[in-house]
Amino acid sequence: MTVVAANAGWSALIRKGQTLSIVDLEGNQAVDFLAYSAADTAERYSAQDTVTAQGNIFLTTGSVLLSNERNPLMTVVEDTCGRHDTIAGACGKESNTLRYGHHTRPQHACVENFLSEGAKWGLGKRDLVSNVNWYMNVPVEEDGTLGIVDGISSPGLKVVLRAAMDVIVLVSNCPQINNPCNGFNPTPVRLEVA
Amino acid sequence: MSSTETTYGARDHARAQETVIERPVAPEGAVWAEHVAPDNYTHRVLARGTVFRLANPEGAACAHLLLHHADQPWERLNVADTVKVQWNAYGGDLLLSDQGRVLASIEAADGYDALCGTTPQGRDMFVRAAAKHGLDKRDLPPSLSFFQGTRVRPDGSLHFTGPVGEVVTLRAELPLVVLVVNTAHPLDPFDTCTRLDVTAWPDRPTGPDDPLWTATPEGRRAFENTHEYLSARGLA
Numbered sequence: 001m002t003v004v005a006a007n008a009g010w011s012a013l014i015r016k017g018q019t020l021s022i023v024d025l026e027g028n029q030a031v032d033f034l035a036y037s038a039a040d041t042a043e044r045y046s047a048q049d050t051v052t053a054q055g056n057i058f059l060t061t062g063s064v065l066l067s068n069e070r071n072p073l074m075t076v077v078e079d080t081c082g083r084h085d086t087i088a089g090a091c092g093k094e095s096n097t098l099r100y101g102h103h104t105r106p107q108h109a110c111v112e113n114f115l116s117e118g119a120k121w122g123l124g125k126r127d128l129v130s131n132v133n134w135y136m137n138v139p140v141e142e143d144g145t146l147g148i149v150d151g152i153s154s155p156g157l158k159v160v161l162r163a164a165m166d167v168i169v170l171v172s173n174c175p176q177i178n179n180p181c182n183g184f185n186p187t188p189v190r191l192e193v194a
Numbered sequence: 195m196s197s198t199e200t201t202y203g204a205r206d207h208a209r210a211q212e213t214v215i216e217r218p219v220a221p222e223g224a225v226w227a228e229h230v231a232p233d234n235y236t237h238r239v240l241a242r243g244t245v246f247r248l249a250n251p252e253g254a255a256c257a258h259l260l261l262h263h264a265d266q267p268w269e270r271l272n273v274a275d276t277v278k279v280q281w282n283a284y285g286g287d288l289l290l291s292d293q294g295r296v297l298a299s300i301e302a303a304d305g306y307d308a309l310c311g312t313t314p315q316g317r318d319m320f321v322r323a324a325a326k327h328g329l330d331k332r333d334l335p336p337s338l339s340f341f342q343g344t345r346v347r348p349d350g351s352l353h354f355t356g357p358v359g360e361v362v363t364l365r366a367e368l369p370l371v372v373l374v375v376n377t378a379h380p381l382d383p384f385d386t387c388t389r390l391d392v393t394a395w396p397d398r399p400t401g402p403d404d405p406l407w408t409a410t411p412e413g414r415r416a417f418e419n420t421h422e423y424l425s426a427r428g429l430a
Contacts, residue, residue: 042330042331042332046311046336047274047311047336048309048310048311048312048336048337049311051309051310051352052309052310052311052352052380052381055351055352055381056349056350056351056352057309057346057350057352058349058350068317068331068334070314083350087274087277087278087283087308087309088274088277088278089272089273089274089275089278090274092275092292092294093294094292094293094294094295094419095272095275095278095279095290095292095294097294097415097419098275098279098290098294098412098415098416098419099278099279099412101415102415102418111292124268125268125292126268126332126333127332128292129335129336130272130273130274130335130336131274139348140283140346140350143282143284144282144283144284144285144305145281145282145283146277146278146281146282146283147278147281148278
C-alpha cells in the first residue's frame with residue numbers, strides 16, 4: 001500500500017498474476033502509466049496495438065493492455081470509473097510550451113517523472129511511448145476534434161490491473177495544472193500491489 | 195553445360211540481368227523517386243527543407259510513416275503530442291516530435307490515422323528499415339498512416355472507412371530519417387494494399403513569413419522551438 005504524493009512518480013516490478021490497484025483518492029486525478037516486459041523491456045505497452053485489437057480507444061474492465069509484440073501485458077479486471085484515455089499521451093515540459101506557452105517550461109510534467117522512474121530500471125528516453133492515462137477524459141468529436149476535458153472520476157474510484165507476465169510499470173501522478181485533467185489541483189493517489 | 199557452372203559464366207550471367215527500373219515521375223533535381231510494392235518498405239535520410247510526396251496511384255496503398263530527427267534519433271515522431279497539440283485526431287498541418295519541435299509539415303493531405311498504427315508485418319518492416327539506420331525496436335514509437343481512413347464513434351469504438359486520398363506532400367523541417375512501410379491497414383477487413391510512390395526534391399523549410407508559421411499559436415511556438423534549436427546548433 002503506497003500513497004503517491006501529488007506530482008510524484010512511482011515504479012515497480014509486478015509479477016505475473018499479481019494485481020495493481022490504482023485508487024483516485026480525491027477524484028479527477030490523471031495517472032499516467034507505462035508497462036514493460038520485465039524479461040525484455042524492448043517489449044512494452046503499445047497504445048495502437050491495444051486499441052486496434054479491442055476496436056475502441058477507451059480502456060475499461062476487460063481491456064487487455066497489449067505489447068508491441070501483441071502479447072498481453074496486463075488486463076483491467078475492475079474499473080469503477082468507466083473509461084480511460086489511450087491517445088493523448090503524457091504532458092512534458094516541451095509539449096507544455098506548445099499547448100500553453102513558453103512560460104510553462106519550468107513546470108514539472110509526467111515525462112519528467114517517467115524519465116526519473118525509468119532510469120531506475122535502465123529505461124531511457126527511447127523507451128517512452130504513448131501511455132495510458134487512467135482517469136483522464138479525452139473525447140473525440142465527429143470532425144476529429146479532441147481534447148482533455150473535465151474528468152468523470154470521483155473520490156475513491158478504482159482501477160485494478162492483473163499482470164499477464166512479469167512487468168515493470170512506470171507511474172506519473174500527473175502534475176499538470178493548465179488543463180482540467182487533475183481538476184487544476186493535483187492530488188495524491190493510492191497504489192496497491194497484491 | 196549450364197551457363198553458371200563456372201565462376202566466369204556465373205559472373206556473365208549475373209551481369210546480364212540488369213534492367214532499367216521504373217520510377218514515378220518526379221521534378222527535375224529529385225533526390226528520391228521510387229515505386230514501393232505492396233508489403234514492402236523504403237527509407238531515406240532527407241535534408242531539412244526537402245519536400246517529399248507519397249502518392250497512391252492505384253487507390254489502395256497504405257503508407258505507414260515514422261520520422262526520426264537524423265542528427266539525434268532519440269527525438270522522433272510523437273503521435274500523441276501531434277494529435278493533442280493540434281486538437282485533432284484525424285489530421286493536422288504539423289508532425290511534431292517529443293521535444294516540442296516540428297519534424298515535418300504537411301502541405302496537402304486528406305488526413306491521417308494516428309490511432310491504429312500498423313500490423314505485425316508492418317512492424318517487422320519498420321524493425322528492418324530502422325536497423326539500416328542503426329536503430330532498433332526501442333526506437334520505434336507509434337506510427338502514422340495515410341490513405342486508409344478510420345473514425346471514432348462517440349462510445350470510443352473504431353470503424354474503418356476505407357481508402358482516402360491520392361497524394362500527401364510533406365516538408366522536412368529538420369533533417370529526417372524517413373521510414374515508410376506500404377502494407378494493409380490493421381483494421382482493413384480486405385487486407386488490401388497496392389503500390390505506393392515516393393518522390394522527394396530539395397526545397398526550403400517553412401520560414402517566419404510563411405502563413406503556416408503563424409497559422410495556430412501552438413504551431414508558431416513549435417516553429418519557434420525548432421528555430422531556437424537550429425540556431426543554437428549553428429544550423430539556422
